[in-house]
Amino acid sequence: IAAPGTVKHVNPGESIAVNGCCLTLTSCRSDCLSFDLLEETIACTNLNDLRQNSPVNLERALRADGRVGGHFVQGHVDCVAPIIAFDTKGADFRLEVELPENSRHYVASKGSIAVNGISLTVAEVLPRSFAVWIIPYTKRHTNLDRATIGDLVNLEFDVLAKYVERMVTPLVTKE
Template sequence: MFTGIIEEVGEIVEVNHAGDFCAVRVQARDVLNGLQTGASIAVNGVCLTARLAAGNSFTAELSSETLKRTSLKKLSAGSLVNLERPMRADGRFGGHIVQGHVDGVGRIRAFSRRGDDWNLEVEFPESGDRYIVEKGSIAVDGISLTVAQVTPRVFRAAIIPHTFENTNLKTARPGDLVNLEFDVIAKYVERMVRAG
Protein backbone atom coordinates (compact mmCIF):
# COMPACT_ATOMS: atom_id res chain seq x y z
CA MET A 1 0.00 0.00 0.00
CA PHE A 2 1.13 3.53 -0.79
CA THR A 3 0.05 7.00 0.32
CA GLY A 4 0.46 9.13 -2.79
CA ILE A 5 3.22 11.20 -1.18
CA ILE A 6 5.98 11.07 -3.81
CA GLU A 7 9.41 10.40 -2.36
CA GLU A 8 11.49 11.15 -5.41
CA VAL A 9 11.38 11.85 -9.13
CA GLY A 10 13.42 9.25 -10.99
CA GLU A 11 14.53 9.11 -14.60
CA ILE A 12 14.01 6.30 -17.09
CA VAL A 13 17.45 5.47 -18.46
CA GLU A 14 16.64 2.36 -20.47
CA VAL A 15 13.55 0.75 -22.02
CA ASN A 16 13.74 -2.75 -23.51
CA HIS A 17 10.76 -4.16 -25.40
CA ALA A 18 10.44 -7.89 -26.06
CA GLY A 19 7.15 -8.65 -27.76
CA ASP A 20 4.30 -7.66 -25.46
CA PHE A 21 6.65 -7.42 -22.47
CA CYS A 22 8.89 -4.54 -21.43
CA ALA A 23 11.65 -3.88 -18.89
CA VAL A 24 12.64 -0.41 -17.71
CA ARG A 25 15.67 0.77 -15.78
CA VAL A 26 15.03 3.70 -13.46
CA GLN A 27 17.76 5.93 -12.09
CA ALA A 28 17.03 7.10 -8.56
CA ARG A 29 18.69 7.92 -5.26
CA ASP A 30 16.49 8.12 -2.15
CA VAL A 31 14.10 5.23 -2.90
CA LEU A 32 17.03 2.86 -3.39
CA ASN A 33 17.75 3.02 0.34
CA GLY A 34 16.63 -0.40 1.56
CA LEU A 35 15.08 -1.36 -1.80
CA GLN A 36 15.72 -5.04 -2.42
CA THR A 37 15.11 -7.27 -5.39
CA GLY A 38 11.48 -8.39 -5.22
CA ALA A 39 10.26 -5.33 -3.33
CA SER A 40 7.26 -3.32 -4.48
CA ILE A 41 7.68 0.23 -5.72
CA ALA A 42 5.19 2.64 -7.26
CA VAL A 43 6.29 4.12 -10.59
CA ASN A 44 3.88 6.84 -11.75
CA GLY A 45 1.29 5.25 -9.50
CA VAL A 46 1.72 1.71 -10.83
CA CYS A 47 2.82 -0.93 -8.32
CA LEU A 48 5.81 -2.72 -9.86
CA THR A 49 8.35 -5.22 -8.56
CA ALA A 50 11.99 -4.18 -8.41
CA ARG A 51 13.81 -6.93 -10.29
CA LEU A 52 17.35 -5.71 -9.91
CA ALA A 53 18.31 -2.96 -7.48
CA ALA A 54 21.97 -2.04 -7.79
CA GLY A 55 24.09 1.09 -7.81
CA ASN A 56 21.97 4.12 -8.60
CA SER A 57 19.15 2.33 -10.42
CA PHE A 58 16.61 -0.46 -10.34
CA THR A 59 14.94 -2.51 -13.06
CA ALA A 60 11.25 -3.35 -13.24
CA GLU A 61 9.29 -5.47 -15.69
CA LEU A 62 6.00 -4.40 -17.27
CA SER A 63 3.54 -7.10 -18.29
CA SER A 64 1.30 -6.83 -21.33
CA GLU A 65 -1.59 -6.05 -18.95
CA THR A 66 0.35 -3.15 -17.39
CA LEU A 67 1.28 -1.80 -20.82
CA LYS A 68 -2.33 -2.06 -21.98
CA ARG A 69 -3.95 -0.43 -18.94
CA THR A 70 -1.49 2.32 -17.97
CA SER A 71 0.41 5.23 -19.46
CA LEU A 72 3.73 3.44 -18.79
CA LYS A 73 3.61 2.26 -22.42
CA LYS A 74 4.65 5.84 -23.34
CA LEU A 75 7.87 5.78 -21.28
CA SER A 76 11.16 6.39 -23.04
CA ALA A 77 14.72 7.17 -21.99
CA GLY A 78 14.68 10.57 -20.29
CA SER A 79 11.09 10.31 -19.00
CA LEU A 80 10.70 11.54 -15.42
CA VAL A 81 8.65 9.29 -13.13
CA ASN A 82 7.17 9.64 -9.65
CA LEU A 83 8.54 7.07 -7.20
CA GLU A 84 7.22 5.89 -3.85
CA ARG A 85 8.13 2.92 -1.69
CA PRO A 86 5.31 1.10 0.15
CA MET A 87 4.11 2.62 3.40
CA ARG A 88 5.76 1.16 6.49
CA ALA A 89 3.47 -0.25 9.19
CA ASP A 90 4.99 2.18 11.72
CA GLY A 91 4.93 5.17 9.35
CA ARG A 92 2.68 8.19 9.21
CA PHE A 93 -0.22 8.13 6.83
CA GLY A 94 0.17 11.16 4.57
CA GLY A 95 -2.06 11.37 1.51
CA HIS A 96 -4.70 8.66 1.09
CA ILE A 97 -4.85 4.90 0.46
CA VAL A 98 -3.20 4.23 -2.90
CA GLN A 99 -2.90 0.62 -3.99
CA GLY A 100 -0.88 1.08 -7.16
CA HIS A 101 -3.68 -0.51 -9.20
CA VAL A 102 -4.51 1.92 -12.00
CA ASP A 103 -8.22 2.28 -12.84
CA GLY A 104 -7.75 4.16 -16.09
CA VAL A 105 -5.68 6.59 -18.09
CA GLY A 106 -6.59 10.27 -18.18
CA ARG A 107 -5.40 13.12 -20.35
CA ILE A 108 -4.27 16.52 -19.09
CA ARG A 109 -6.67 19.04 -20.62
CA ALA A 110 -5.16 22.17 -19.09
CA PHE A 111 -2.31 22.98 -16.73
CA SER A 112 -1.72 26.61 -15.85
CA ARG A 113 -0.25 28.71 -13.08
CA ARG A 114 -2.61 30.75 -10.91
CA GLY A 115 -0.73 32.95 -8.49
CA ASP A 116 1.46 30.72 -6.33
CA ASP A 117 -0.23 27.46 -7.32
CA TRP A 118 -1.24 25.61 -10.47
CA ASN A 119 -4.60 24.55 -11.87
CA LEU A 120 -4.66 21.00 -13.27
CA GLU A 121 -7.59 19.79 -15.38
CA VAL A 122 -7.74 16.12 -16.33
CA GLU A 123 -10.16 14.33 -18.65
CA PHE A 124 -11.04 10.96 -17.16
CA PRO A 125 -12.65 7.79 -18.54
CA GLU A 126 -16.37 7.24 -18.09
CA SER A 127 -15.65 4.56 -15.49
CA GLY A 128 -14.64 7.33 -13.06
CA ASP A 129 -18.00 9.11 -13.08
CA ARG A 130 -19.26 7.41 -9.93
CA TYR A 131 -15.99 7.61 -7.98
CA ILE A 132 -14.72 11.15 -8.50
CA VAL A 133 -16.35 13.69 -6.18
CA GLU A 134 -15.52 17.21 -5.05
CA LYS A 135 -13.14 17.19 -2.08
CA GLY A 136 -12.52 13.49 -2.66
CA SER A 137 -9.11 11.93 -3.22
CA ILE A 138 -7.62 10.74 -6.48
CA ALA A 139 -4.13 9.55 -7.42
CA VAL A 140 -2.70 11.11 -10.59
CA ASP A 141 0.53 9.39 -11.67
CA GLY A 142 0.74 8.25 -8.06
CA ILE A 143 0.30 11.74 -6.56
CA SER A 144 -2.40 12.04 -3.90
CA LEU A 145 -4.57 14.99 -4.93
CA THR A 146 -7.82 16.49 -3.70
CA VAL A 147 -10.48 17.03 -6.34
CA ALA A 148 -11.47 20.72 -6.34
CA GLN A 149 -14.20 20.52 -8.98
CA VAL A 150 -15.86 17.92 -11.19
CA THR A 151 -17.68 18.52 -14.46
CA PRO A 152 -18.75 15.82 -16.92
CA ARG A 153 -15.62 13.71 -17.62
CA VAL A 154 -13.20 16.40 -16.31
CA PHE A 155 -11.90 17.08 -12.81
CA ARG A 156 -9.81 19.97 -11.55
CA ALA A 157 -7.20 19.91 -8.78
CA ALA A 158 -5.11 22.73 -7.31
CA ILE A 159 -1.39 21.96 -7.20
CA ILE A 160 0.64 23.60 -4.43
CA PRO A 161 4.26 24.68 -5.07
CA HIS A 162 5.72 21.77 -3.03
CA THR A 163 3.84 19.19 -5.11
CA PHE A 164 4.80 20.93 -8.35
CA GLU A 165 8.49 21.05 -7.46
CA ASN A 166 8.74 17.51 -6.05
CA THR A 167 6.87 15.49 -8.69
CA ASN A 168 6.99 15.03 -12.44
CA LEU A 169 4.22 17.65 -12.77
CA LYS A 170 7.00 20.19 -13.34
CA THR A 171 7.32 18.75 -16.87
CA ALA A 172 3.59 18.06 -17.47
CA ARG A 173 1.88 19.54 -20.53
CA PRO A 174 -1.67 19.53 -21.92
CA GLY A 175 -2.22 16.33 -23.87
CA ASP A 176 -0.01 14.21 -21.59
CA LEU A 177 -1.45 10.88 -20.46
CA VAL A 178 -1.62 10.21 -16.71
CA ASN A 179 -2.44 7.15 -14.63
CA LEU A 180 -5.57 7.51 -12.50
CA GLU A 181 -6.48 5.52 -9.42
CA PHE A 182 -9.88 6.27 -7.94
CA ASP A 183 -10.42 6.30 -4.18
CA VAL A 184 -10.59 2.67 -3.02
CA ILE A 185 -13.08 3.55 -0.28
CA ALA A 186 -15.45 5.02 -2.87
CA LYS A 187 -15.10 1.83 -4.93
CA TYR A 188 -15.98 -0.42 -1.98
CA VAL A 189 -18.91 1.78 -0.91
CA GLU A 190 -20.28 1.75 -4.47
CA ARG A 191 -19.99 -2.03 -4.59
CA MET A 192 -21.78 -2.49 -1.25
CA VAL A 193 -24.60 -0.15 -2.28
CA ARG A 194 -24.98 -1.97 -5.58
CA ALA A 195 -25.07 -5.34 -3.80
CA GLY A 196 -27.92 -4.06 -1.64
Protein backbone atom coordinates in the same frame (compact mmCIF):
# COMPACT_ATOMS: atom_id res chain seq x y z
CA ILE B 1 14.92 3.48 -14.00
CA ALA B 2 17.80 5.70 -12.97
CA ALA B 3 17.37 6.52 -9.29
CA PRO B 4 20.62 7.88 -7.85
CA GLY B 5 20.89 7.41 -4.11
CA THR B 6 17.91 5.06 -3.95
CA VAL B 7 19.57 1.71 -4.58
CA LYS B 8 21.16 1.46 -1.12
CA HIS B 9 17.72 1.81 0.52
CA VAL B 10 15.73 -0.83 -1.40
CA ASN B 11 15.89 -4.58 -2.02
CA PRO B 12 14.63 -6.87 -4.78
CA GLY B 13 11.12 -8.06 -4.01
CA GLU B 14 9.99 -4.74 -2.56
CA SER B 15 6.92 -3.00 -3.95
CA ILE B 16 7.67 0.41 -5.41
CA ALA B 17 5.13 2.66 -7.08
CA VAL B 18 6.25 4.08 -10.42
CA ASN B 19 3.90 6.87 -11.51
CA GLY B 20 1.43 5.39 -9.06
CA CYS B 21 1.66 1.85 -10.45
CA CYS B 22 2.74 -0.74 -7.89
CA LEU B 23 5.63 -2.79 -9.29
CA THR B 24 7.93 -5.40 -7.79
CA LEU B 25 11.59 -4.46 -7.80
CA THR B 26 13.50 -7.24 -9.60
CA SER B 27 17.02 -5.84 -9.33
CA CYS B 28 18.89 -2.74 -8.24
CA ARG B 29 22.46 -1.88 -9.13
CA SER B 30 24.54 1.13 -10.13
CA ASP B 31 21.79 3.58 -9.19
CA CYS B 32 19.27 1.80 -11.45
CA LEU B 33 16.04 0.04 -10.51
CA SER B 34 14.61 -2.76 -12.68
CA PHE B 35 11.05 -4.08 -12.83
CA ASP B 36 9.16 -6.65 -14.89
CA LEU B 37 5.98 -5.34 -16.52
CA LEU B 38 2.95 -7.48 -17.30
CA GLU B 39 1.18 -6.85 -20.61
CA GLU B 40 -1.85 -5.82 -18.52
CA THR B 41 0.27 -3.19 -16.75
CA ILE B 42 1.53 -1.82 -20.05
CA ALA B 43 -2.02 -1.67 -21.44
CA CYS B 44 -3.57 0.02 -18.39
CA THR B 45 -0.94 2.60 -17.43
CA ASN B 46 1.19 5.35 -18.94
CA LEU B 47 4.39 3.37 -18.37
CA ASN B 48 4.58 2.39 -22.04
CA ASP B 49 4.76 6.10 -22.92
CA LEU B 50 8.00 6.57 -20.98
CA ARG B 51 11.16 7.31 -22.91
CA GLN B 52 14.78 7.60 -21.86
CA ASN B 53 15.13 10.38 -19.27
CA SER B 54 11.35 10.66 -18.72
CA PRO B 55 10.80 11.78 -15.14
CA VAL B 56 8.78 9.40 -12.97
CA ASN B 57 7.33 9.53 -9.49
CA LEU B 58 8.83 6.84 -7.24
CA GLU B 59 7.44 5.87 -3.86
CA ARG B 60 8.15 2.97 -1.57
CA ALA B 61 5.30 1.00 -0.02
CA LEU B 62 3.82 2.26 3.23
CA ARG B 63 5.19 0.50 6.30
CA ALA B 64 2.64 -0.63 8.88
CA ASP B 65 4.41 1.42 11.55
CA GLY B 66 4.57 4.59 9.44
CA ARG B 67 2.49 7.75 9.36
CA VAL B 68 -0.31 8.04 6.85
CA GLY B 69 -0.38 11.36 4.99
CA GLY B 70 -2.97 11.94 2.30
CA HIS B 71 -5.17 8.97 1.46
CA PHE B 72 -4.48 5.29 0.86
CA VAL B 73 -3.00 4.90 -2.61
CA GLN B 74 -2.64 1.22 -3.42
CA GLY B 75 -0.80 1.42 -6.71
CA HIS B 76 -3.67 -0.17 -8.61
CA VAL B 77 -4.10 2.18 -11.56
CA ASP B 78 -7.73 2.34 -12.69
CA CYS B 79 -7.20 4.12 -16.01
CA VAL B 80 -5.14 6.65 -17.90
CA ALA B 81 -6.54 9.99 -19.01
CA PRO B 82 -5.19 13.09 -20.75
CA ILE B 83 -4.38 16.40 -19.13
CA ILE B 84 -6.70 18.93 -20.77
CA ALA B 85 -5.69 22.12 -18.93
CA PHE B 86 -2.81 23.32 -16.80
CA ASP B 87 -3.32 26.85 -15.49
CA THR B 88 -1.43 29.07 -13.08
CA LYS B 89 -3.05 31.28 -10.45
CA GLY B 90 -0.46 33.12 -8.43
CA ALA B 91 1.96 30.49 -7.10
CA ASP B 92 -0.58 27.67 -7.41
CA PHE B 93 -1.38 25.40 -10.32
CA ARG B 94 -4.72 24.03 -11.50
CA LEU B 95 -4.59 20.70 -13.31
CA GLU B 96 -7.64 19.51 -15.23
CA VAL B 97 -7.86 15.90 -16.39
CA GLU B 98 -10.43 14.31 -18.68
CA LEU B 99 -12.51 11.74 -16.85
CA PRO B 100 -13.60 8.58 -18.67
CA GLU B 101 -17.39 8.29 -18.66
CA ASN B 102 -17.39 4.91 -16.90
CA SER B 103 -15.35 6.36 -14.01
CA ARG B 104 -17.11 9.64 -13.30
CA HIS B 105 -19.12 8.26 -10.39
CA TYR B 106 -15.91 7.61 -8.42
CA VAL B 107 -14.91 11.27 -8.25
CA ALA B 108 -16.40 13.73 -5.76
CA SER B 109 -15.55 17.31 -4.97
CA LYS B 110 -13.21 17.41 -1.94
CA GLY B 111 -12.66 13.67 -2.36
CA SER B 112 -9.31 11.98 -2.93
CA ILE B 113 -7.71 10.91 -6.19
CA ALA B 114 -4.22 9.81 -7.16
CA VAL B 115 -2.69 11.32 -10.30
CA ASN B 116 0.54 9.55 -11.28
CA GLY B 117 0.58 8.28 -7.71
CA ILE B 118 0.28 11.73 -6.14
CA SER B 119 -2.45 11.91 -3.49
CA LEU B 120 -4.55 14.97 -4.34
CA THR B 121 -7.87 16.51 -3.34
CA VAL B 122 -10.46 16.98 -6.07
CA ALA B 123 -11.25 20.69 -6.25
CA GLU B 124 -13.93 20.57 -8.92
CA VAL B 125 -15.93 17.95 -10.77
CA LEU B 126 -16.98 19.06 -14.24
CA PRO B 127 -19.26 17.23 -16.72
CA ARG B 128 -16.35 15.45 -18.48
CA SER B 129 -13.35 16.16 -16.27
CA PHE B 130 -12.09 16.99 -12.81
CA ALA B 131 -9.65 19.58 -11.51
CA VAL B 132 -7.12 19.60 -8.68
CA TRP B 133 -5.00 22.40 -7.29
CA ILE B 134 -1.30 21.75 -6.88
CA ILE B 135 0.97 23.69 -4.55
CA PRO B 136 4.40 24.75 -5.85
CA TYR B 137 6.23 22.19 -3.66
CA THR B 138 4.26 19.27 -5.13
CA LYS B 139 4.73 20.52 -8.68
CA ARG B 140 8.50 20.95 -8.22
CA HIS B 141 9.02 17.55 -6.58
CA THR B 142 6.93 15.40 -8.93
CA ASN B 143 6.80 14.77 -12.64
CA LEU B 144 3.90 17.22 -12.90
CA ASP B 145 6.65 19.84 -13.19
CA ARG B 146 7.15 18.74 -16.80
CA ALA B 147 3.55 17.79 -17.58
CA THR B 148 1.89 19.34 -20.60
CA ILE B 149 -1.58 19.33 -22.11
CA GLY B 150 -2.22 16.00 -23.81
CA ASP B 151 0.07 13.97 -21.53
CA LEU B 152 -1.56 10.81 -20.22
CA VAL B 153 -1.60 10.43 -16.44
CA ASN B 154 -2.37 7.37 -14.35
CA LEU B 155 -5.51 7.71 -12.25
CA GLU B 156 -6.35 5.72 -9.15
CA PHE B 157 -9.75 6.40 -7.63
CA ASP B 158 -10.30 6.34 -3.89
CA VAL B 159 -10.52 2.73 -2.71
CA LEU B 160 -13.40 3.61 -0.37
CA ALA B 161 -15.53 4.69 -3.34
CA LYS B 162 -14.79 1.40 -5.09
CA TYR B 163 -15.71 -0.67 -2.03
CA VAL B 164 -18.93 1.27 -1.46
CA GLU B 165 -19.88 0.66 -5.09
CA ARG B 166 -19.09 -3.04 -4.71
CA MET B 167 -21.27 -3.36 -1.61
CA VAL B 168 -24.17 -1.19 -2.78
CA THR B 169 -24.53 -2.45 -6.36
CA PRO B 170 -26.06 -5.84 -5.43
CA LEU B 171 -28.55 -4.10 -3.13
CA VAL B 172 -29.61 -1.61 -5.79
CA THR B 173 -29.93 -4.23 -8.54
CA LYS B 174 -32.25 -6.38 -6.35
CA GLU B 175 -34.90 -3.65 -6.33
